[in-house]
Amino acid sequence: MNDEQRLEATRDRLQDIHARYGAVVLANSLGAEDMVLTDLTARLGLPFGVFCLDTGRLPSETYDLLDRLPEHYPALTLSVYYPDAEALAAWVGQHGVxxxxRGVELRQACCHLRKVEPLARALAGQQAWITGMRREQSSTRSELPFEAFDDDHGLMKFNPLADWQEADVWRYIREHQVPYNALHDKHYPSIGCAPCTRAIAVGEDLRAGRWWWENPETKECGLHVRIPQG
Ligand code: SF4
Structure with missing residues (x-):
């Protein structure tokens, strides 16, 4: 499959999602892949709602990009979800900022408060959601399907870029002048919260800069894998 065929197949996937499920939601973490999907959605005129999770700990470059979205995509319906302020204050008060x-459990608890619970609110009442996840991104994503039922959230989950390579993402961004996070130009392929993201070296795993102090098997924030509670 050449570049144009892959892009056309991705457009077909997005239109098929709309035909089957109507105005679903697209999760935009403000990373490169999600910006590609946001751009495709806008160009195709699809009525998908785009939502971002503001954890309160994002890098300033991410907030700069978020600030540019309404101007660049005026027709887009953009929603931002925040952590529950009371629950977060209680947890930070007990454990520190x-x-x-200090450990995987505390890290996952922070991700739960700042990401997982707000995501559950963003997905409540929806029939399907779309993500920019790709198989190439990490060992935890190598079997990623284009679509599957998301048991954790009780709705369909689509990954239309599952077969894209990093070069495909950046070719699209350049050719379509898609706004992107300035941290990508500083060797940050995967961007999350500021204290949990760092630049990677040449040849490292694309998600090596996320939670670098943990084992690869634990390096998901709970948005895309089930985290045991309790
Ligand atoms: S990425 Fe780090 S700061 Fe952000 S929610 Fe997870 S543990 Fe908390």
Whole structure:
């Protein structure tokens, strides 16, 4: 499959999602892949709602990009979800502002408060959601399907870029002048919260800069894998 065929197949996937499920939601983490999907959605005129999770700990470059979206995509319906302020204040009061460095459980609890619970609110009442996940991104994503029922959230989940390579993402961004996070130009392929994201070296796994102090098997935030609670 050449580049144009892959792009056409992706457009077909998005239109097929719309035909089957109507105005579903697209999760935009403000990373490169999600910006590609946001751009495709806008160009195709699809009525998908786009939502972002503002964890309160995002890098300033991410907020800069978020600030540009309404101007660049005026027709887009953009929603931002925030952590529950009371629950977060109680947890930070008990464990401290940077507790996530002190163990996987504390890290996952922070991700739960700042990402997983707000995501559940963003997906409530929806029939399907779309993500920019790709198989190439990490060992935890190598078997990623284009679509599957998301048991954790009780709705369909689509990954229309599952077969894209990193070069495909950046070719699209350049050719379509898609706005992107300035941190990508500083060797950050995967961007999350500021204290949990760092630049990677040449040849490292694309998600090596996320939670670098943990084992690869635990390096998901709970948005895309089930985290045991309790
Ligand atoms: S990525 Fe880090 S700061 Fe952000 S929610 Fe997870 S543990 Fe907390």
């Amino acid at each position: 940077n507790a996530f460095y």
